[in-house]
Amino acid sequence: MPIKVMVVDDSAVVRGLVTRTLQEDPDIEVVASASNGRMALMQLERKPEVEIVILDIEMPVMDGLTALPLLIAQRPGLKVIMASTLTLRNADISLQALHAGAVDYITKPSTTEGPQAAVLFREALREKVKLHGRGSLARDEQDSPDELTNNISSEATPPRSKGPLVLRSAGTFTPAALAIASSTGGPQALFQVMGDLRNSLSHIPVFITQHMPPTFTQMLANHIERIEPLKCAEGRDGEEVQRGRIYIAPGGYHMLVERSQEGRRIRLTQDPPVNYCRPAADPMIESLIEAFDGRLLIAVLTGMGSDGLAACRKAVAAGSTVIAQDEATSVVWGMPGAVAMDGLCSAVLPLQDIGPYLRSRLAPRA
Numbered sequence: 357m358p359i360k361v362m363v364v365d366d367s368a369v370v371r372g373l374v375t376r377t378l379q380e381d382p383d384i385e386v387v388a389s390a391s392n393g394r395m396a397l398m399q400l401e402r403k404p405e406v407e408i409v410i411l412d413i414e415m416p417v418m419d420g421l422t423a424l425p426l427l428i429a430q431r432p433g434l435k436v437i438m439a440s441t442l443t444l445r446n447a448d449i450s451l452q453a454l455h456a457g458a459v460d461y462i463t464k465p466s467t468t469e470g471p472q473a474a475v476l477f478r479e480a481l482r483e484k485v486k487l488h489g490r491g492s493l494a495r496d497e498q499d500s501p502d503e504l505t506n507n508i509s510s511e512a513t514p515p516r517s518k519g520p521l522v523l524r525s526a527g528t529f530t531p532a533a534l535a536i537a538s539s540t541g542g543p544q545a546l547f548q549v550m551g552d553l554r555n556s557l558s559h560i561p562v563f564i565t566q567h568m569p570p571t572f573t574q575m576l577a578n579h580i581e582r583i584e585p586l587k588c589a590e591g592r593d594g595e596e597v598q599r600g601r602i603y604i605a606p607g608g609y610h611m612l613v614e615r616s617q618e619g620r621r622i623r624l625t626q627d628p629p630v631n632y633c634r635p636a637a638d639p640m641i642e643s644l645i646e647a648f649d650g651r652l653l654i655a656v657l658t659g660m661g662s663d664g665l666a667a668c669r670k671a672v673a674a675g676s677t678v679i680a681q682d683e684a685t686s687v688v689w690g691m692p693g694a695v696a697m698d699g700l701c702s703a704v705l706p707l708q709d710i711g712p713y714l715r716s717r718l719a720p721r722a
Contacts, residue, residue: 358385359489360405364396364420365389365412365439370464374410374439377478384485392416393423400431408489410481411458413440413449421449421456428457435459435488441466447575454543455579459488459687463569487540487660487688526702527677531653531718533560535644537637539567539659541687543576545707546657550584550602552711556718557586558600563611563644565637567659570607573635577604591622597647605635612643620647631663637691641667650674653717655710657681659691668695677717679703681710 375386388403390396392415413420438461440446450461465473581588588602597620605611609624630636680692685707
């Protein structure tokens with residue numbers, strides 16, 4: 357059966373575009389539409405088959421952020437994907453929506469971005485609906501991802517785990533840095549993990565690559581700083597790495613760390629995407645291996661594709677410790693599944709256990 361979708365947007369033109377885009381895929385059917393949140397609630401009552409809602413943020417009568425918890429309360433299990441233009445305000449609201457129960461977000465292309473942006477938007481929209489509506493369908497998708505919307509990789513997700521995973525012993529030294537890689541579902545996972553790590557990161561630097569577009573990574577840093585009282589910001593080219601700081605790879609840039617006699621500094625590059633992504637986890641982690649002599653603790657959280665796998669192989673060989681989020685709590689068990697099934701992990705844990713595990717590994721040892 358096709359995935360049943362409702363489209364909510366105050367623009368009739370946008371509703372028509374989104375509807376046509378989705379219905380180009382035989383696995384998706386748009387069964388309802390609405391021009392504001394209040395009408396969406398009425399439509400949801402009339403259409404019990406709706407599984408996914410594409411929800412605009414800025415609408416009259418009732419906006420998307422107001423409607424979101426009401427929709428979820430009315431239909432437990434409903435999956436909502438927020439849609440907005442790419443602005444600081446909308447990026448902030450989208451992240452608030454993820455806190456409030458939305459499963460994902462997508463940015464609408466602007467009229468100044470050209471036809472390619474519209475093509476990428478349509479591909480990403482269908483991909484996200486299939487991912488959250490029928491996760492198994494998305495595993496076979498081979499389309500190029502939308503670097504402007506979420507930088508998610510469409511590499512085939514590794515097969516679901518069968519039987520016990522092979523774990524390895526953790527590194528023997530106290531980590532000098534923490535690295536985190538995440539993609540689809542990553543913001544929600546990061547909020548949980550960073551909240552669980554409160555007051556335990558003051559003695560090390562933390563480096564995060566989350567596949568996100570520009571503007572969103574800035575707001576992600578702001579949201580994490582509200583959760584974890586340490587300074588959190590996008591990495592700036594040339595800035596000195598300091599303990600007790602959290603560095604987010606900016607959207608559109610790979611974030612690296614270089615070491616010299618003067619210390620360690622952030623380097624941003626716009627080298628070609630790696631694993632279809634920019635920022636990507638592989639170049640970040642590879643640079644950290646050299647900058648910190650392999651003394652890393654690495655967590656790979658929910659995400660599509662296999663970004664981070666190649667670098668984690670090198671990290672483990674250098675003595676680092678790698679852990680991954682488990683399949684049951686991941687939105688997509690692609691990135692964490694890749695490192696887990698490659699035998700690189702010292703632990704594969706549900707989301708709620710990752711923070712406590714990292715805390716135990718980061719504690720200075722006597």
